[in-house]
Amino acid sequence: MTKVTLTVNGRTMSGECEDRTLLVHFIREKLGLTGTHVGCDTTQCGACVIHMDGRSVKSCSILAVQASGSAITTIEGLASQGELHPVQAAFKEHHGLQCGFCTPGMVMTAVDMINRHGGSLTEEKVRTELDGNICRCTGYHNIVKAILAADAEMASGRQAAE
């Protein structure tokens, strides 16, 4: 057993685990943050996407020990003081989720996408950037719509702040 220490959603958290433990299982089972999901075993569906040191990654394909020392943001850490993040709000507004299982990964992906391409997203670009996330419920239509709306909303927020 190895001790793994992470800064998760701003709080330092540790736990003991086997070296073979995947980061996603550590987060779900040791830290009790079950919002991050596992939908496949071949690094494809993206239900497990989190941010590690500011980069969006698939936590099903990283060992917890590999991540030790990193700063992690999970879906639980996105809303602040009960206020939904603009991406979360846009998913609700545009019905960008149905069963909710792929949703945490989709939202974390969308936040990262807007961080990297904020203000310049097009429908085509959003669809390409969703390459690593599979949704079986929505046909992606409303997910794409929600991400574009959140991008516009956040861009206008940035402009207002400037």
Added chain:
Amino acid sequence: MGVEGIGARVTRKEDKRFLTGKGRYTDDMTVPGMKYAYFVRSPHAHAKIVNIDLSAAKSMPGVIDVLDGKELQADGIGNLICGWMIHSKDGSPMKMGAWRPLAVDTVRYVGDAIAIVVADTSGEARDAAEAVVIDYEVLPAVADVTAAMRAGAPQLHPEAPGNLIFDWQIGDPDAADRAIASAAHVTEIDIVNNRLSPNPMEPRATLGIYDSAEDHYTCYTTSQNPHVARLVMSAFYNVAPENKLRVIAPDVGGGFGSKIYIYPEEIVCLWASKKTNVPVKWTSDRTEAFLTDAHGRDHISKVRMAFDADHRITALKVDTIANLGAYMSLFSSAVPTYLYATLLSGQYAIPTIHANVRTVYTNTVPVDAYRGAGRPEATYLLERTIETAARELGLSPAELRRKNFIRSFPYQTPVIMNYDAGNYEASLDAAMQAADWNGFAARRSGSEARGKKRGIGMSCYIEACGIAPSAAVGSLGAGVGLWESAEVRVNAVGTIEVLTGSHSHGQGHETTFAQLVAGRLGVPIESINIVHGDTDKVQMGMGTYGSRSGAVGMSAIVKALDKVEAKAKKIAAHLMEASEEDIVIENGELKVAGTDKAVPWFQVALASYTAHNLPSGMEPGLKETAFYDPSNFTFPAGCYIAEVEVDPETGETDIIQFVAADDFGNIINPLIVEGQVHGGLAQGIGQALLEAVHYDENGQLLTASFMDYAMPRADDLPSFKLSHQNTPCPSNPLGIKGCGEAGAIGSPPALINAITDAIGTNRLTMPATSMKVWQAIHAAH
């Protein structure tokens, strides 16, 4: 804030928990002392089990116990069943082979469960599973239906000689033959409906908890119908009597049919929890899901459609072979019969229809209902056939369809169904207009100039939802009634809980059902909670599948609301010393019509519970239960148009636009209905372009992960153009029809019609992968 009732685009009440990571799915559940299960599964498609040695596995680190099928059998746990009896045309009952939750003497598909390991961690459970030593005598296997029907083919079950489960028919074969013989034109076509893996994003999972003090079981499971699961596990599998078994389906991450059925894992984990005296959790990985979740479709059919000189369809004759896999799953027999052949009239007046359906065992995963269940098979067959006929006859596909549309209702088809309402031309016109059908020729020229082949194709679908009148399905062989239940529980402060036997796993019932109540009573939607998915909380219910929750589940709520309102009116009349007939419910108040006298809703609720001043003889409380049994199916219908551009160099298909015009009757929440259509379209487009389960000749599954099974991703799909037409359904109080499956039913033929139009050859099977399209182009030139 206005009341958000029927017709409002209300955003979903359930979204916040899913968006903040607070959803509670089965795999999220942990209980003290919980251990992890891993199933030992057959690597062979067909083999005799000569010996099982569990000893090495039992001594592995962390292992609590390893159990096999002999022990399970000795404890009296029963075999899995198919719940719908079909008789062959010779009168003999379907041949149901034994499906043991853990195989004892024979395994019949790769993934067939043999033993369960319970250990401290999932890794240790899997380590120990590898230490289980099984001696197999490998038998020849067969995965393909045609091969399975040949003389000398490997035989799966002694009960089913020739692997034939049943040979069933509907309609008049001789009349169909006569009509075909005297036809002016006959279109003949072979149709293949590809085999699919449902792949809800949440893999199946179950947590079995046995309480020895109470001799009571709790089963958390990824189910679309927890009550049916409890019924079947009690009545047929002898897990426990119903009062000793609580089944909870918490948040469930999609189902699409695959989570209707009761699988071996739920039963075995409950039993193993008792044997080991620890709670036992099993979570499928995706590869296991491909290996063990019921697959969908897998039909091959020969079709003949006869026309008179005026291009009216005079007869349809269909011969279908359906692959049901290694065992008969819960609804498997109903899918290629009553959910399929009864829809073969489509939107058309066809005087004579005959369909013969043979179902066959193969060494593959059991096949059962998958989004649409039988209706996509019927629609694909019909819409490919009529499109082919239009091409052969040199007619516009729209005009040939238009000429044959059913135009007066009710309409009795020759295949049981009685269509209650519809206006097929309205959807056709709306779709053609939205797609700018008339401007296609110019767009095609533009594509040609860029070296691309452009095509357009349509599909006019009908389906039957709201399954179903209990007496009718009972007479056709169903093992259960298909009503739904509801309980409306008004609290003393006026807030409301609605308990429903429907189950939401993405459909948004917590919002839609609340909208219905909010609209009726004029109270805020926030004051209404929908409770579902727990057999200890909700009275018996039948669950969610076949687009039934609106038409049947909500109708039950309407009935319960009728009773609640009637009692509330009595109380209000008593409080205001008015006549009961004069009381109306508006904006959260009970008013005396035509006066300014009113009592607020919460006050009536409170009065019902304080019971200080109730009409003489009235029971206290405000809570009513209703069971609703539908009088007919509902018949959603519509027209879909796909426009594609094919790259002749690579065979790649680009969907330029996809138009859907649907008639779902009245709509409660357009936002949610549109979402249901989008999702259905994606699955239908997936079937048409990308998805296919492949087995090799030895029954090994070649598409056992997302590496090999192509799931539709965002960049495979366009944004969709939707519209709704409305002919209210006369068969239920809300006039609604059902929208959950339409997209998956109507879209595949539209796409294949469009691609074959683009490439100028009709010889193309689903999925139309780039390789197959490229090959078709080259074969044709």
Added chain:
Amino acid sequence: MYATSYHRASSVEEAVQLRSAHEEGKYLSGGMTLISTMKQRLAAPSDLVDLRHIPALRGISIEGRRVKIGAATPHADVAASRELRALCPAICDLASHIGDPHVRQMGTIGGSIANNDPAADYPAGLLGLGATIVTDRRSISADDFFVGLFETALEEEEMVTAVTFEAPEKAGYAKFNNPASRFAMTGVFVAKTVSGVRVAVTGAGSDGVFRHPGFEQALTSSWSADALANVSVDPSSLLSDLHANAEYRANLVKVMAKRAVAAAG
């Protein structure tokens, strides 16, 4: 996943030392292939030596037209490098089409080529560029490095530290995705390098990445997509699977080669 022991190295020397101490061990870079393979129990290294925390292995440096990419540089960094894009946009484009955005944040160039998956993108890029693979002990030309399916010239315990190449005059990459895995069903990298025209094909060959001499000759005579019109691709040495048989792949090789030339300009 089978049990394994994790070690984190902070220098190349430490990494090699740790790896040498464990006969059944493996280097772990981004892990985008190795962890997946281990999850499926298709690989069972006793020990893993993590290279992600060795600063010397990470980053892109450019001197004149000479490019050096550290082995532990993630695909996303290669895709996003403005300096590299100014010099060799084709390699940035190639990196931007590997896997998906999340995989590109973790997956590294060193990990990709050391694994040499027959459907990976980088082998085509490096072979097409005539790159040199630098290890902890020597330099290996791409022509010698990629040996066969999942096979390279690397010795046991040898570790890729960097990749270097001379920026080509022109280069382009065209990829046709496998519809399920999104790996290259066929990917063709074309380059007009200082030492001549090179064409490398991934995803298609039954023995992994390969050069296509016929295309190279044709493009040497005339750098244009049309020059490839009459060059044939022999399907007999190409992969055949569910999604693409050898004949279809042969077609894709040619079509992608033409598109790569068009992309190169």
